[in-house]
Amino acid sequence: MEDYLEAIVFLKEKNEVVRVKDIGEELGVKNPSVSEALGVLSKKGLVKHKRYGNVELTKRGDRLAKTIARRHNTLVKFLKEVLKIDQKTAREDACRMEHSISKDTARKLTNFINFIEDSPYSGRPQWLKSFDNFEKTGKRLNCRMRQDKV
Amino acid sequence: MEDYLEAIVFLKEKNEVVRVKDIGEELGVKNPSVSEALGVLSKKGLVKHKRYGNVELTKRGDRLAKTIARRHNTLVKFLKEVLKIDQKTAREDACRMEHSISKDTARKLTNFINFIEDSPYSGRPQWLKSFDNFEKTGKRLNCRMRQDKV
DNA sequence: TTTTATTGTTAGGTAAGCCTAACATATATA
DNA sequence: TATATATGTTAGGCTTACCTAACAATAAAA
Numbered sequence: 365m366e367d368y369l370e371a372i373v374f375l376k377e378k379n380e381v382v383r384v385k386d387i388g389e390e391l392g393v394k395n396p397s398v399s400e401a402l403g404v405l406s407k408k409g410l411v412k413h414k415r416y417g418n419v420e421l422t423k424r425g426d427r428l429a430k431t432i433a434r435r436h437n438t439l440v441k442f443l444k445e446v447l448k449i450d451q452k453t454a455r456e457d458a459c460r461m462e463h464s465i466s467k468d469t470a471r472k473l474t475n476f477i478n479f480i481e482d483s484p485y486s487g488r489p490q491w492l493k494s495f496d497n498f499e500k501t502g503k504r505l506n507c508r509m510r511q512d513k514v
Numbered sequence: 515m516e517d518y519l520e521a522i523v524f525l526k527e528k529n530e531v532v533r534v535k536d537i538g539e540e541l542g543v544k545n546p547s548v549s550e551a552l553g554v555l556s557k558k559g560l561v562k563h564k565r566y567g568n569v570e571l572t573k574r575g576d577r578l579a580k581t582i583a584r585r586h587n588t589l590v591k592f593l594k595e596v597l598k599i600d601q602k603t604a605r606e607d608a609c610r611m612e613h614s615i616s617k618d619t620a621r622k623l624t625n626f627i628n629f630i631e632d633s634p635y636s637g638r639p640q641w642l643k644s645f646d647n648f649e650k651t652g653k654r655l656n657c658r659m660r661q662d663k664v
Numbered sequence: 665t666t667t668t669a670t671t672g673t674t675a676g677g678t679a680a681g682c683c684t685a686a687c688a689t690a691t692a693t694a
Numbered sequence: 695t696a697t698a699t700a701t702g703t704t705a706g707g708c709t710t711a712c713c714t715a716a717c718a719a720t721a722a723a724a
Contacts, residue, residue: 384702397682399703404680416689416702447622457619464610472597472649479648491641498629499622534672547712549673554710566672566719 366463367391368401369429372421382419436462438474516613517541518551519579532569586612588624
């Protein structure tokens with residue numbers, strides 16, 4: 365269900381108007397599945413949708429959807445920036461992981477990303493460069509090397 | 515299904531002998547669910563199990579189970595050591611996440627943990643201490659402070 | 665060794681989330 | 695406006711993973 369919400373915010377931003385078909389295409393499911401899901405989400409008070417009409421999020425739905433989207437972005441950033449996972453895999457992993465992390469973990473991970481992005485060193489902090497090297501060579505740069513080379 | 519494999523290795527190490535009931539208790543499901551799952555896993559060639567007998571993993575099952583368990587541990591370590599998530603939440607999150615991360619991400623995350631644990635600083639590396647502080651205060655220690663205080 | 669208790673299996677049911685096929689509505693075009 | 699096309703809905707089915715209840719086998723106790 366979270367995926368539906370996410371797709372809806374995404375499409376809303378992209379197309380202004382959100383239709384059943386678009387959601388289905390976005391998520392790789394057929395229309396009846398979307399209709400069904402919208403029924404459930406309506407009952408939960410997360411979307412507004414009248415027969416044959418466009419799909420809208422309620423305030424609550426919008427908040428929830430955006431929380432999930434944020435979580436998704438945080439995960440992608442972590443996977444790409446810290447672990448250097450390729451874009452495609454990072455997105456796929458994030459799509460699956462975003463549904464399984466707790467609020468607490470999401471918050472701390474966000475902060476971790478902030479910590480990194482906020483680094484005083486331009487772009488990638490020292491220790492992450494050191495990790496890059498560790499990845500490549502299996503060896504850690506020592507302090508001297510770090511100062512000389514990085 | 516991965517959860518079943520994991521439970522089986524765990525119980526095997528703990529009790530030597532693995533029974534349907536133990537698996538059910540470990541996973542919080544009833545016996546019939548376990549029986550059914552064992553049927554599926556048997557068909558996939560991951561467990562050996564004859565009616566009313568003890569449960570064993572095949573070689574392939576064992577390898578797979580251990581891969582998942584390793585993945586679980588990696589995630590727990592990351593959550594606890596890096597993000598300082600409490601034990602309980604870390605475990606719960608790991609249980610869910612372990613099924614959704616790609617091979618590549620698992621590998622890189624493991625390496626990330628190795629990088630941290632292998633740190634030349636005793637225990638927690640400098641930058642992680644800096645992150646701890648960032649978490650607490652929202653502020654980054656500058657270079658001088660880092661040398662003075664940490 | 666017979667009975668009882670425990671553990672395991674089978675049968676049959678439920679809910680979620682997907683599907684196809686058939687039908688309904690809305691939109692675009694002739 | 696009438697028809698054709700596109701989109702949306704409903705009905706009914708499938709699969710997965712769980713469940714309870716009833717039955718079967720094993721293990722423990724009398």
